[in-house]
Amino acid sequence: xxxxxxxxxxxxxxxxxxxxEHNSNTVLGGCTYLRLTSKxxxxxxxxxxLGLRYIEETADAVEIGALATYRDIEVSGILQxxxxxxxxxxxxxxxxxxxxxxxxxxxxxxxxYGFSDLNTALLALNPEVVLYHAGRIPMALFLExxxxxxxxxxxxxxxxxxxASFKYLRNSSGDYAILNVAVARSRDEWKIVVGARPFRAMxxxxxxxxxxxxxxxxxxxxxxxxxxADELEFGTNMRSSREYRQAxxxxxxxxxxxxxxx
Amino acid sequence: MRITLxxxxxxxxxxxxxxxxxxxxxxxxxxxxxxxxxxxxxCGLCTVWMDDKPVLSxxxxxxxxxxxxxxxxxxxxxEARAVAGFLVGxxxxxxxxxxxxxxxxxxxxxxxxxxxxxEQIVHYLNGNLCRCSGYMGQLRGIKxxxxxx
Ligand SMILES: Cc1cc2nc3c(=O)[nH]c(=O)nc-3n(C[C@H](O)[C@H](O)[C@H](O)COP(=O)(O)OP(=O)(O)OC[C@H]3O[C@@H](n4cnc5c(N)ncnc54)[C@H](O)[C@@H]3O)c2cc1C
Numbered sequence: 001x002x003x004x005x006x007x008x009x010x011x012x013x014x015x016x017x018x019x020x021e022h023n024s025n026t027v028l029g030g031c032t033y034l035r036l037t038s039k040x041x042x043x044x045x046x047x048x049x050l051g052l053r054y055i056e057e058t059a060d061a062v063e064i065g066a067l068a069t070y071r072d073i074e075v076s077g078i079l080q081x082x083x084x085x086x087x088x089x090x091x092x093x094x095x096x097x098x099x100x101x102x103x104x105x106x107x108x109x110x111x112x113y114g115f116s117d118l119n120t121a122l123l124a125l126n127p128e129v130v131l132y133h134a135g136r137i138p139m140a141l142f143l144e145x146x147x148x149x150x151x152x153x154x155x156x157x158x159x160x161x162x163x164a165s166f167k168y169l170r171n172s173s174g175d176y177a178i179l180n181v182a183v184a185r186s187r188d189e190w191k192i193v194v195g196a197r198p199f200r201a202m203x204x205x206x207x208x209x210x211x212x213x214x215x216x217x218x219x220x221x222x223x224x225x226x227x228x229a230d231e232l233e234f235g236t237n238m239r240s241s242r243e244y245r246q247a248x249x250x251x252x253x254x255x256x257x258x259x260x261x262x
Numbered sequence: 263m264r265i266t267l268x269x270x271x272x273x274x275x276x277x278x279x280x281x282x283x284x285x286x287x288x289x290x291x292x293x294x295x296x297x298x299x300x301x302x303x304x305c306g307l308c309t310v311w312m313d314d315k316p317v318l319s320x321x322x323x324x325x326x327x328x329x330x331x332x333x334x335x336x337x338x339x340x341e342a343r344a345v346a347g348f349l350v351g352x353x354x355x356x357x358x359x360x361x362x363x364x365x366x367x368x369x370x371x372x373x374x375x376x377x378x379x380x381e382q383i384v385h386y387l388n389g390n391l392c393r394c395s396g397y398m399g400q401l402r403g404i405k406x407x408x409x410x411x
Contacts, residue, residue: 003280003281006280006323031323032303032321035302036303044280044281046326092385095303095388095389096387096389097386097389098309098316098317099389101315102318102321
């Protein structure tokens with residue numbers, strides 16, 4: 001990675017302006033991923049003066065600022081006690097504590113990484129993302145369509161009477177997940193999300209619907225897991241084959257549902 | 263660019279390029295305990311503290327560290343010697359290349375966790391790789407240092 005100029009703007013309007021002045025101008029998060037690239041950046045934009053590092057609880061939501069780190073999520077009392085603690089669970093296995101003190105939420109969500117653990121857990125909680133230019137949009141839609149040359153300000157998760165579970169399979173601790181799954185239940189409405197397929201996290205809409213209308217017997221859970229594995233697309237990469245991922249998906253979804261109802 | 267760092271409690275004005283990483287800056291200025299291992303944010307060798315939190319200095323842009331307090335093992339020598347004594351006692355130092363980063367993480371853990379369990383210790387040290395010791399000797403030494411059974 002090469003950087004010609006560096007700026008730390010005082011407000012988002014200025015940051016957005018600089019970002020769009022030149023095609024190669026780039027927002028900096030914790031640089032854990034950027035440092036691996038061979039990007040030639042004209043101007044690097046540091047957001048650290050903008051007060052975006054926070055995790056706050058309001059009356060009806062939890063708001064996570066773009067510069068909140070994985071470690072902030074992991075040790076947040078708010079996030080440990082809400083949503084069955086799935087957000088801390090999803091990040092605490094990623095590399096090491098020194099890494100988690102750097103990697104940020106804004107970069108992870110904005111970049112829509114297929115392998116992301118956090119994005120899978122977040123998506124099950126029905127959040128919205130706030131972008132400086134495009135405004136407030138559901139995360140599910142954002143993960144589908146992405147954005148161009150925008151800045152992610154924060155993620156807003158509605159508070160709900162909700163139980164959730166996060167599961168993953170890894171070849172070894174600290175490695176990327178072969179597959180990850182998040183399941184959430186709010187009253188009778190279920191949401192099943194699968195990520196690292198290795199494609200980006202996605203809601204298994206049909207399976208979620210069929211579970212929502214069911215009596216949650218063993219056969220209902222098995223059917224939901226099978227439907228999930230059938231309706232989503234899986235792929236092959238160096239970590240696992242498509243077939244293996246599909247088989248693992250059924251198991252993890254069943255385990256996650258069992259944990260939510262236990 | 264000119265930046266100010268408080269390295270081991272000493273204020274230093276340094277000239278850095280926009281794409282220079284903290285590990286490089288520290289090494290260029292004589293803090294040779296800071297090792298460059300993988301340079302892909304995986305191995306933990308370059309661990310230093312930034313405002314008292316352990317970070318991978320190979321991934322922190324020096325310009326982003328402007329105004330911050332940086333601690334390397336040169337700044338915590340007495341505490342580091344104590345940890346090292348326990349590692350040596352277990353024959354866990356071997357080539358020693360990863361030890362400064364490991365010790366900085368152990369000292370951070372001591373401040374972060376009260377009475378950690380063996381499981382919490384292993385989890386906290388997940389980001390520190392060692393290619394010769396096989397970890398068991400390190401773990402024994404660190405548990406003894408922390409007074410954990
Ligand atoms: C060795 C290694 C192992 C990893 N293992 C895992 C794993 O197991 N699971 C997992 O989920 N992830 C894993 N990751 C990926 C990790 O999640 C990413 O490194 C992290 O998401 C990037 O965060 P960052 O803040 O460092 O982003 P940066 O590297 O700073 O930025 C990444 C991208 O996001 C853009 N960006 C940053 N902030 C914003 C913003 N606010 N708005 C718009 N764009 C922005 C940047 O311009 C850049 O394009 C791993 C990474 C590494 C290097």
